[in-house]
Amino acid sequence: MTDPYDPAKDGAEMSFDARMSYGDYLRLDAILTAQHPISDAPDEMLFIIQHQTSELWMRLALHELHAARAELSSGDIRPAFKRLTRTARIFEQLNGAWDVLRTMTPADYTTFRKTLGQSSGFQSWQYREIEFLLGNRNPAMIRPHDHRPEIAAKLAAELDRPSLYDCAVVLLADRIALPQGARDRDRHAPHAPNDALQQAWAEVYRDPATHWDLYELAEKLVDLEDYFRRWRFNHVTTVERVIGLKRGTGGTSGAAYLKRMLAVELFPDLWHLRTAL
Numbered sequence: 001m002t003d004p005y006d007p008a009k010d011g012a013e014m015s016f017d018a019r020m021s022y023g024d025y026l027r028l029d030a031i032l033t034a035q036h037p038i039s040d041a042p043d044e045m046l047f048i049i050q051h052q053t054s055e056l057w058m059r060l061a062l063h064e065l066h067a068a069r070a071e072l073s074s075g076d077i078r079p080a081f082k083r084l085t086r087t088a089r090i091f092e093q094l095n096g097a098w099d100v101l102r103t104m105t106p107a108d109y110t111t112f113r114k115t116l117g118q119s120s121g122f123q124s125w126q127y128r129e130i131e132f133l134l135g136n137r138n139p140a141m142i143r144p145h146d147h148r149p150e151i152a153a154k155l156a157a158e159l160d161r162p163s164l165y166d167c168a169v170v171l172l173a174d175r176i177a178l179p180q181g182a183r184d185r186d187r188h189a190p191h192a193p194n195d196a197l198q199q200a201w202a203e204v205y206r207d208p209a210t211h212w213d214l215y216e217l218a219e220k221l222v223d224l225e226d227y228f229r230r231w232r233f234n235h236v237t238t239v240e241r242v243i244g245l246k247r248g249t250g251g252t253s254g255a256a257y258l259k260r261m262l263a264v265e266l267f268p269d270l271w272h273l274r275t276a277l
């Protein structure tokens with residue numbers, strides 16, 4: 001028999017009295033003491049951790065998307081590609097996480113659903129910020145945050161900024177002449193399909209070799225939306241599985257509302273142009 005492994009002999013640091021440790025760096029005391037179930041239901045811990053981890057991944061998605069938008073608006077297109085790819089992967093990660101939550105049956109959930117009161121993912125301000133940044137904009141979605149003025153102000157400020165797609169269109173217009181007014185839009189509304197923009201994107205798609213960077217940018221955006229749509233679909237499927245057609249705790253019609261959201265197109269031009277190719 002070999003001796004048991006002695007980490008100290010191997011050189012592992014054992015003394016963290018005056019050194020930054022793993023837990024110090026990652027602030028694990030704060031993160032791992034933030035789970036407070038308010039019922040005795042065995043699955044509430046799963047529910048809390050599922051949402052907290054989703055919010056952490058959304059935090060990273062926002063970090064990447066804000067940086068990608070800044071890079072696109074300064075014409076720094078390559079680093080933005082990396083950020084967009086990473087954001088799509090974050091959504092892939094979130095999509096995989098539904099498999100864990102799906103192990104919670106309606107019987108498990110109904111034991112603590114009433115303790116959730118009127119709270120709902122509908123009030124996730126990070127989710128709303130992602131939607132606003134990507135271009136699915138609706139000022140009415142800020143109202144549930146009126147009791148937190150700093151959050152409401154952050155979301156309102158986002159509505160005044162160009163969306164990620166608006167920045168892509170600036171790069172498109174640098175390369176391909178657009179008719180007068182083609183870029184006019186109400187920034188507080190979702191992206192509407194725009195024929196002139198679709199024609200310009202179609203030029204890019206007909207000749208990718210000439211417009212490789214724009215072609216790649218458009219495909220990165222489509223890829224991101226593809227994963228985002230899968231998230232919406234997984235959500236509504238899980239919701240139907242767990243609460244059927246009950247109204248949501250947030251007060252919406254529940255699955256019916258979420259199904260309506262499945263029809264949202266974040267970047268309509270990039271989908272519609274394909275019909276004309």
Ligand code: HEM
Pocket residue numbers: 050051054055101109119120121122123124127235238239242243247248249250251252253254255257258261
């Ligand atoms: C059993 C699990 C879940 C159920 C039954 C459920 C149910 C619902 C319902 C019914 C809505 C509509 C709003 C309302 O409450 O009236 C909603 C919205 C929402 N939920 Fe969930 N949800 C679940 C899990 C999750 C998870 C894990 C997340 C991740 C963060 C999440 C995030 C959201 C978001 C962001 C919205 C707003 C969607 C939008 O406005 O388009 N939900 N959820």
Ligand SMILES: N[C@@H](CC(=O)c1ccccc1NC=O)C(=O)O
Pocket residue numbers: 051113116119120121122243247248249250
């Ligand atoms: N809207 C859900 C409740 C819910 O899922 C929820 C409640 C509090 C915190 C996050 C939630 N997740 C997503 O909406 C329901 O109607 O059952």
